[in-house]
Amino acid sequence: MLSWTPFPFTGAYVYDRVCVAQHWKRLHAGDAEPMPDDDAALQAWAHFHNGAFQSAFESGLDLGPAGITVANKACCVYANYLERSEKSRLALFLETAERARMLATIEPLNPAAWYWQAYALGRYSQGISVAKALAEGLGQRIRAALEETLRLQPLHADAHVALGAFHAEVIDKVGPLIGRMTYGARKDVGLAMYRKALVLNPDSAMARLEYARGLVMLEGNPDSPEATHLYEQAAAIEPMDAKERLDRELAQAELGD
Amino acid sequence: MAKKAPRRTAERILEVTLELFNRFGEPNVSTTLISAELNISPGNLYYHYPAKDELINSLFDRYERSLSELLNASDNVRDVEDAWFFMHTLFELIWQYRFLYRDLNDLLSKNRRLETHFQWVLKNKTRAVKALLDGMSRAGAIDIDSREVEATATSMVVVLTYWLSYEYVRDPRRALEPEHAQLALMRGAHHVLNLLMPYLELGQRQHLMTLVTAYDSSDS
Numbered sequence: 001m002l003s004w005t006p007f008p009f010t011g012a013y014v015y016d017r018v019c020v021a022q023h024w025k026r027l028h029a030g031d032a033e034p035m036p037d038d039d040a041a042l043q044a045w046a047h048f049h050n051g052a053f054q055s056a057f058e059s060g061l062d063l064g065p066a067g068i069t070v071a072n073k074a075c076c077v078y079a080n081y082l083e084r085s086e087k088s089r090l091a092l093f094l095e096t097a098e099r100a101r102m103l104a105t106i107e108p109l110n111p112a113a114w115y116w117q118a119y120a121l122g123r124y125s126q127g128i129s130v131a132k133a134l135a136e137g138l139g140q141r142i143r144a145a146l147e148e149t150l151r152l153q154p155l156h157a158d159a160h161v162a163l164g165a166f167h168a169e170v171i172d173k174v175g176p177l178i179g180r181m182t183y184g185a186r187k188d189v190g191l192a193m194y195r196k197a198l199v200l201n202p203d204s205a206m207a208r209l210e211y212a213r214g215l216v217m218l219e220g221n222p223d224s225p226e227a228t229h230l231y232e233q234a235a236a237i238e239p240m241d242a243k244e245r246l247d248r249e250l251a252q253a254e255l256g257d
Numbered sequence: 258m259a260k261k262a263p264r265r266t267a268e269r270i271l272e273v274t275l276e277l278f279n280r281f282g283e284p285n286v287s288t289t290l291i292s293a294e295l296n297i298s299p300g301n302l303y304y305h306y307p308a309k310d311e312l313i314n315s316l317f318d319r320y321e322r323s324l325s326e327l328l329n330a331s332d333n334v335r336d337v338e339d340a341w342f343f344m345h346t347l348f349e350l351i352w353q354y355r356f357l358y359r360d361l362n363d364l365l366s367k368n369r370r371l372e373t374h375f376q377w378v379l380k381n382k383t384r385a386v387k388a389l390l391d392g393m394s395r396a397g398a399i400d401i402d403s404r405e406v407e408a409t410a411t412s413m414v415v416v417l418t419y420w421l422s423y424e425y426v427r428d429p430r431r432a433l434e435p436e437h438a439q440l441a442l443m444r445g446a447h448h449v450l451n452l453l454m455p456y457l458e459l460g461q462r463q464h465l466m467t468l469v470t471a472y473d474s475s476d477s
């Protein structure tokens with residue numbers, strides 16, 4: 001496999017297995033992932049939190065089903081934040097969606113199997129253009145996978161964010177009327193999802209970034225003071241790991257011009 | 258809290274993308290190039306525009322809005338001087354979004370919004386040119402048989418739409434660079450209006466020739 005573009009702040013986070021276990025609750029406040037009990041899986045997660053996304057991905061895959069989720073998360077975070085080529089990025093999302101789908105067939109009660117299917121397909125849809133993705137029927141699949149995630153794990157903050165984004169994207173791309181009739185997308189439900197995510201995970205910069213983006217889509221005002229406020233909050237959150245650092249950088253870039 | 262300046266990342270991305278598309282052609286500009294040119298991370302670009310199509314759509318929406326506004330002004334054209342000014346302004350707008358015309362067929366084949374909306378652009382241009390002919394006719398600047406209006410308007414729209422492609426083929430390496438804008442636009446406006454020659458009232462015909470000579474002495 002080609003080597004991935006490295007995380008730009010190498011060395012900023014140096015978790016080991018013990019450290020990851022100690023901070024597990026905070027590090028996984030977004031995905032409510034249960035802490036694995038074997039060392040190899042914890043080590044793969046340590047790679048993830050340190051920003052060694054390729055190592056996290058590869059060691060996750062080596063673990064079989066027990067490592068699929070860390071591999072999927074590493075792959076999606078890498079694709080979304082660091083992969084420069086649009087084509088490779090889309091391929092990484094599709095591969096993740098397929099791995100997650102396979103995992104859901106053997107572990108149908110694992111919320112992460114459903115969530116990473118939805119996340120990867122959602123990002124893929126945005127990447128090929130949401131209108132095209134909806135025409136290909138991906139909308140229903142994404143929505144169903146997110147609802148299944150929340151049925152299995154109602155405290156999954158990130159799935160609330162993704163569902164909020166689903167409502168916002170659909171309304172933004174096909175309009176409120178068709179969005180509601182065809183896909184059940186509603187502005188109030190979308191906004192409530194983002195707010196619920198922030199209740200579940202108040203330290204999330206990512207939830208604020210997505211909420212701000214959703215607000216701009218739904219309200220149509222790129223200079224929305226509410227969105228600016230969310231960026232300011234996101235930029236002020238002290239990141240606990242590599243992924244959170246990338247979120248903070250994004251928020252700061254947004255405020256920095 | 259102190260009032261902050263509006264956030265401008267999304268706007269900056271669009272401005273730089275338009276410049277790159279215009280210079281190199283949309284098919285030759287990757288999202289990698291855009292984020293490098295802006296010195297932002299790929300994640301930051303994807304956050305605002307997750308697909309290249311979204312950038313194309315946003316730029317096209319802007320073009321369509323400005324075009325619509327401008328075309329409505331064709332009702333007020335009464336003589337050759339007005340028509341010259343109108344065509345020139347129209348060409349300036351097309352120049353600002355020349356990437357759309359440079360690779361039009363390619364864009365139409367891969368982007369659904371352009372595929373449907375560009376037909377509207379052509380219809381709207383034809384409607385505006387007909388309004389221009391009508392206004393000039395009523396003011397006595399041209400004498401045109403109503404049966405010839407449709408074909409003349411269509412010919413004018415074809416020249417208007419494909420003039421930059423013609424310029425591009427004549428000099429692919431330089432035609433679409435900013436320093437060539439002025440002359441290219443002038444030539445375009447001239448050749449669109451030249452289609453009116455047979456119908457222009459004598460004084461108007463002379464006036465058009467004067468305008469062309471004054472502004473366009475290096476036309477080839």
